[in-house]
Amino acid sequence: xxxxxxLPVLRSGAICLALAMAACAPAGTAEEPASAASQQAEAxxxxxxxxxxxxxxxxxxxxxTFRSELAQSREAQAQGLMFRTELADDEGMIFPSExxxxxxxxxxxxxxxxxxxxxxxxxxxxxxAAETEPYSLESVYSVGVTSGVLEIRGGLAEELGIExxxxxxx
Numbered sequence: 001x002x003x004x005x006x007l008p009v010l011r012s013g014a015i016c017l018a019l020a021m022a023a024c025a026p027a028g029t030a031e032e033p034a035s036a037a038s039q040q041a042e043a044x045x046x047x048x049x050x051x052x053x054x055x056x057x058x059x060x061x062x063x064x065t066f067r068s069e070l071a072q073s074r075e076a077q078a079q080g081l082m083f084r085t086e087l088a089d090d091e092g093m094i095f096p097s098e099x100x101x102x103x104x105x106x107x108x109x110x111x112x113x114x115x116x117x118x119x120x121x122x123x124x125x126x127x128x129a130a131e132t133e134p135y136s137l138e139s140v141y142s143v144g145v146t147s148g149v150l151e152i153r154g155g156l157a158e159e160l161g162i163e164x165x166x167x168x169x170x
Contacts, residue, residue, distance in 0.1 A: 045069045047084070050076055055094050055150055057117075057125075057160075058167040064160050066092035066152060068170065080151070082109040087153045094170050095149040103146045104139040107132050113154025118142035119168045127164055131155050 043052040050069040057064045067090055071077045077095050081087065097103060105116050116129040129140035131154040142149070150168060157163070 055170040057162050059162050068092040068094040071095045085111055087112055092150055092152040097146045097148050100145050100147050102142050103149055104141045106139050107136040114151045115154055115157040116140055117150040118146050119148045121145055121147045123167050125164045125166045128157050
C-alpha cells in the first residue's frame with residue numbers, strides 16, 4: 001500500500017521538476033546557431049590556443065575593435081607574440097596587469113614590428129611604443145601604472161589615429 005501512494009507522489013514531483021526545468025531553459029533549440037556574442041566568447045586562437053576577446057579603442061567618436069588573444073597567465077604573457085609572422089589589422093593581444101604596475105616589454109624572438117599600447121588604471125592610453133623593432137632586446141616602458149597592455153600591428157595606431165588619452169575597454 002505504501003508503494004502505491006509513493007509512486008503517484010513521485011510521478012507528480014518528477015513532472016513538477018521537469019516543468020520547472022523547462023521554464024528555466026533558454027529559448028530556442030539546440031539546432032539554432034549560437035549568438036555572435038557566445039561564439040566570440042568561446043573563440044580560441046588557432047596558434048596560441050588563447051581565448052579571443054573583443055578589445056575596443058575609443059578614439060574621439062571612432063571605435064576600433066580588435067579580436068584580441070587574452071594573455072592572462074604568466075606563461076602566455078612571457079610568450080606574447082613571439083615567433084608570429086602574421087597579425088591582421090583587426091587582431092591584437094591583450095596583457096592584463098595583475099597586479100596593476102608599471103610595465104616593460106621587449107621584442108625578443110618577435111619578427112613583426114608592433115605598436116605596444118600601455119593602458120592606465122583609468123582605461124586610457126598612457127603611451128604607445130610605436131613600430132617596435134623586431135628581435136630587439138631593448139625594453140620599452142609604460143609612463144605609469146598600467147591596467148593592461150595591447151599589442152597591435154606596427155604602425156596601425158598612427159594609421160587609425162589612436163593616441164594617448166583614448167579609452168581602451170576589454
